[in-house]
Amino acid sequence: KYFPWVAAMDNTDMLPRLSMVAHAISRHGSVASAELSHDGEFSRASRDEHGTLYGVVERDNKYGRVEQMSEEIIDYIIDRYYSAAVFAKQCGFGMVTIHGGHGWLPQQFMSETFNTRKDRWGGSFENRMRFPLAIVDAVRRAVGPNFPIEFRMSGSEIDPGGYDIDYGVRIAEALDGKVDIIHVSAGVHEIDRTFFVVHPSMFLEDGCNSKYAREIKKHVRSYVATVGAFTEPGQMEEIIASGGADIIALGRQSLADPDFPMKARAGREEEIARCLRCNGCFENAGKHRIFRCALNPEIGQELEAMRTPPAVIKKKVLVAGGGAAGMEAAIQASRRGHSVTLCESSGKLGGVLLCEEKVPFKKHLSEYLARQEKLCRELGVRILLNTPASPELARAESPDVIIAAVGSKPIIPRNDGIDLALCAQNVYEDPSCVQDRVVIIGGGLVGIELAIWLGMSGKKVSIVEMAQNLAVNINDMAHLAYRAALEDHGVRIYLSSEVRKITESSVTVCGPGGEFSLEADTVVYAVGREPLDDEANSLHGCAPEFYLAGDCMTPDNIMAATKVAFAAANNIGRM
Incomplete structure (x- = not known):
């Protein structure tokens, strides 16, 4: 396992919880798939009782000394894949995915870069494929002939010295017919230069890895899935229609907008929240064991969000500031039934983020701001542009609640000149x-x-x-x-x-x-920036309830701004 806290498919104590997960997915008509992954020499948890780290060959890596897997250990791991697949099916999953890409153990065997063994597990292409094909065979025996198996692979390692798409095609051809879906990604997770291709950054174009799936699809009969930085339904449709793939897989985009498929199907593309690829979700998962999303503050607190009832007491709310925090607060307060007025000192909503609208690698940011403004208007939020927040305005509006989201200003250094x-x-x-x-x-x-x-x-x-x-x-x-x-x-x-x-x-x-x-x-x-303390504090005594949100609280990123604004809006009307 990469992290000790990742769900273990060989721990029967997990049966009730994993069964609940599988049921929660399948009851809506979707197929729940369990991913089976062994990280090999990059594992941070799956070591033996002596703390030994095992890999394809003996070497040193950033996690310590790696011992070469013996025949006995290889056979044991293949057997554990079999047991994990049996357990996944027992839990109610309708499909299993063997993660054989991104530099994890199956790829460590397949790759000439990692695998320099001279025995029957290395040397020739056929020998390097022996381990992943043995896993596929074990999983097939575990689940039976009519149970879908997906194999995730890297179409290219991208890194200099690593294998290219031609070698990736050979891997796919060896898997063809033995698995139902060949899921094509790219790169190696533990190589810094390819990490942001494994998980495409904002500097890469949408669907940047789809070219590998397109090439592989020319050579195999199994279904082919592509993944990586998809946010546009039109692009996804074009890839499928042109034969570039049979399936489009979404990861981070599903966190940014879980309703993406329904909105795309209904032709409501302008309502889709498109992933910014900031990778804040990954960072939070790694550090805090819970996903968060800059654009979707419900992520990580879904049950609380679902169970938050409409406000018992409907209140008049004044939101001061039309940036990311202000718009999120206005949207959520309006959804809960409050009467909301949003005032913004400039002539356009968006706050300090507006200045980055022309930056090409921030195109989804401008789409996000436009979407938030559209939601405000559709929800009936009263928007006052060119209207700075002030005590005089607050007295005229006479709100029950003020949410101050007036932002921040640049810190001016004291350098000579x-x-x-x-x-x-x-x-x-x-x-x-x-x-x-x-x-x-x-x-x-x-x-x-x-x-x-x-x-x-x-x-x-x-x-x-x-x-x-x-x-x-x-x-x-x-x-x-x-x-x-x-x-x-x-x-x-x-x-x-x-x-x-x-x-x-x-x-x-x-x-x-x-x-x-x-x-x-x-x-x-x-x-850096500093909060507009005076502007925010001037509103403090102008309503019975007062909240701070966004940069005027602490200058930070979008995730921090929307998280606090969402919580403040949810708190209104509880008393």
């Missing part, structure tokens, strides 16, 4: 003000995304960051994608460094090796 620099938000709003050589002060999320965007347009960008690492507050999984994008676009990074002076043509930087100068036509600061 800072008056010559631009704020990151201003650059997003008017990129024409940026010349060729750019120095960005601050390597947080705003700074690195701006650097990538400017790098994409051909600017020569440098980041100067005081900390020892970039973007210390973003999740580790997104960090891999950001670092790769910075490298791809030639962004130079100076860590543990501080800008001392800004002139019209350069900046003076003090780093670990002393002072040095960077040529700069444009200097941009992105050193």
Whole structure:
């Protein structure tokens, strides 16, 4: 197992809970599938009583010393796949998926990179396929002839030295007819450079891995599934219609919008919440053992959300601020039956996120904001644009509840010559003000995304960051994608460094090796934001109930903003 807390298909104590999961899925007409996965040398939990880590060959990896699996251990693991499949069927699952991709144990045997054995489990292609085919045979014996088996594989390892799509086709051909579905993904989970292809980042196009499934489908008779960054029903329909795949699999998109299939079927595509690929869901699952979603605050608290009744007492609610937090609060309060007014100081809803509308790798962000505004209007939220929140407005509205979501403002550093620099938000709003050589002060999320965007347009960008690492507050999984994008676009990074002076043509930087100068036509600061405390606090005594949400509480990401706003709106009307 990759994590100790992942459900074990060889633990009979899990029978009641897994049976409930299978029933909860199948009672709605869907087929519940149990994924059978062994992580091999990358396992963090499945070791023997001595703590030994086993893999295809003896070597060292980032988790420790890996011992080569003996014949006895290989036979034992094949038998455990058999037992797990029997148990899955006993629990009520109607299908099993053998995870043979992403660098897990079956792929470790199939891959020439991992498998350098010289016995009957390695050497030739036929020998490297012996283990995965033995698993397939064991699972088939366990479930019988009329029970669907899916095999998930990487169409290409992508990493230099790893196998390519031609080798992936050979793997698929060896599986053809032995499994019902060949599920084609790509990459190796434990290789940093391919992790964000395994789980496509925002920097990759929608359906970026579908090309591997399309090629494999030309060579096999088994059904072929494709997966990876699908958000557009039209694209999915085109892939199936053109013979690129038989099945489209959704992962993170199903968290962002569990109603995606019904909305697509009904032609309500504009209502779909499209995954931002921030990978916050993965980060929360890894750290807290529970999924969360930036766009869907119900994820991780589904039962509470389902069981929250309409408000007992209907109240008049004033939401101050039309950013991510404000719109989420207005939507949820309106859904619960309250009368909601949303005031926004500017002429458009969206808050600080609006400035990133033109950024190509943020296209789903602008779609999200448009969807939230549409929901507000459809739910009857009264929207007041160009209307700053103030005590005078609150007195005129006389609300029972105020939710202050008035946002934050950029922190202006005190560097010598800072008056010559631009704020990151201003650059997003008017990129024409940026010349060729750019120095960005601050390597947080705003700074690195701006650097990538400017790098994409051909600017020569440098980041100067005081900390020892970039973007210390973003999740580790997104960090891999950001670092790769910075490298791809030639962004130079100076860590543990501080800008001392800004002139019209350069900046003076003090780093670990002393002072040095960077040529700069444009200097941009992105050193964080601070809450609009005064604006928020001015509303505190203007209604019997008062809540803070979003950046005016603590500047953070969309997930934090929507989570707090959702909770505040749900709390209204309980007393």
